[in-house]
Amino acid sequence: MRISSEEELSGVVRDATGPLCIRGGGTRDIGRPAPGAVIDVSGIAGIRIYEPGALTLVAGAGTPLAEVEAALAAEGQRLAFEPADWRGLLGTEGVPTLGGMVASNASGPRRVQAGACRDALLGVRFVDGAGAIVKNGGRVMKNVTGYDLARLLAGSWGTLGIMTEVSLKVLPAPEAAATLVMTGLDDAQALRAMTAALQSPFDVSGAAHGDIGTLIRVEGFSQSVAYRSGKLAQMLAPFGAVTVERDGESVAALWRDVRDLAPFRGTPGDVWRFSVKPSDAPALVDGLRRAGPVERVLYDWGGGLVWVETAPGRDLRPERLEGHATLMRASTETRARIAPFQPESAPVAAIAAGLRARFDPRGILNPGRMG
Structure with missing residues (x-):
């Protein structure tokens, strides 16, 4: 209707x-x-x-x-x-x-x-x-x-x-944008580079890593972007070679691919999203790889958001996870069998149940979707 x-x-x-x-x-x-x-x-x-x-x-x-x-x-x-x-x-x-x-x-x-x-x-x-x-x-x-x-x-x-x-x-919207691109960094090196950039005074507006390389974005007035991207390039040089992309359309395309998960488009596996402390991200992915095949990984938010593709039907949620895991893409059968959202602790579950009882007393709005 x-x-x-x-x-x-x-x-x-x-x-x-x-x-x-x-x-x-x-x-x-x-x-x-x-x-x-x-x-x-x-x-x-x-x-x-x-x-x-x-x-x-x-x-x-x-x-x-x-x-x-x-x-x-x-x-x-x-x-x-x-x-x-x-x-x-x-x-x-x-x-x-x-x-x-x-x-x-x-x-x-x-x-x-x-x-x-x-x-x-x-x-x-x-x-x-x-x-x-x-x-x-x-x-x-x-x-x-x-x-x-x-x-x-x-x-x-x-x-x-x-x-x-x-x-x-x-x-x-900003007047200009630039993206620093580094290639060849492993996950731990990329995490350190992204952390350094985000902790710098240069107002970074994006930090991601994957098959696309390691990307650091700055935005703002043209002169400010030129100054900050140059300073960041100098600061990140010890991690490896840095190139700076300043063309507006190219910068937008790079971050559109990160935003919209272009590396996972049309691939056959299930996709999980993990929200964790950035410092925990490399160890999380290492553990997932030891537990079974991992097809591809994309780190966003400086490592605080980790996208992982694996073979269909697997539950990737570790037994102990300091953060949240969400099954973002899977078959209907898999989503019915594996809880797509992170299980809540007892106190949080009680609060959530109380809210649903207040706002949806009959339990008719998308029932079970987050169960």
Whole structure:
């Protein structure tokens, strides 16, 4: 069923007699398959308010992300957290939407500098599991209206409410960008190089490593970018040869490949995402390789985010993991058999259960998706 308004959605949820499977653009098929009637909310779309001078944008949750990014680009602005497009990774079609972006907290390489999607949220409107329309937050960062439900919904995968409207903070796009490229570094060397760059005073906005090499990005005013990239090249020279890419289109293409997981596009294996302390990343990957075949690895966020491809059907989650593991790509059978999301500790699980009982008392919104 395709919904075209918040009021219609409220009525459908209120009258529902069974589980509902929430769908926006249909591009982020992650987690356990949710049973129930499909509710397509992509019709609740359109930019409602855009104030470039105030750095704020309000749009329907079904608004295509590309539409928002085009409107921002026309004013020299952007979503600073660099939302990822996982269609190539997951083999899905459709159109990424604002609601799907927030529901998955999709955040790209610039998270190390600009924060995550949830950090840019100013407010949301959503329909809860009882059909009630809820508004939280506003259009300014200091708006205080009680509990911060906007950030709570980010990364909830549609299990707490169905978003209908999203308010976001936007930022100016940089005048220039450069990327330092190093090749031939092993994982430990790359981790040390990325850590050194991120701990430097040169305001790094991306640090990644994989088959693409080791990449360090700086952005800003042209003269500042030239100065900082030069200083970083000098600082990183002991790790190996450094080349500096300054062409804007080439720099954008490099980081688009990191953001959208280009090395995993069209490959046959399952893909896991690990969120760990950067210093733990090389040991994590070494352990995974000792346990079985690992096809490819990509480090992002300076090593804090590790993408790993392995043979289909394997549970890569270590017995002891200081962090989180998510099964991002696998067959429906594998996702039904292996818990796709990191199991929660007992106290956190109790809090999560309490929240779901409050916002979805009948348990009808994407039931089991995060189980």
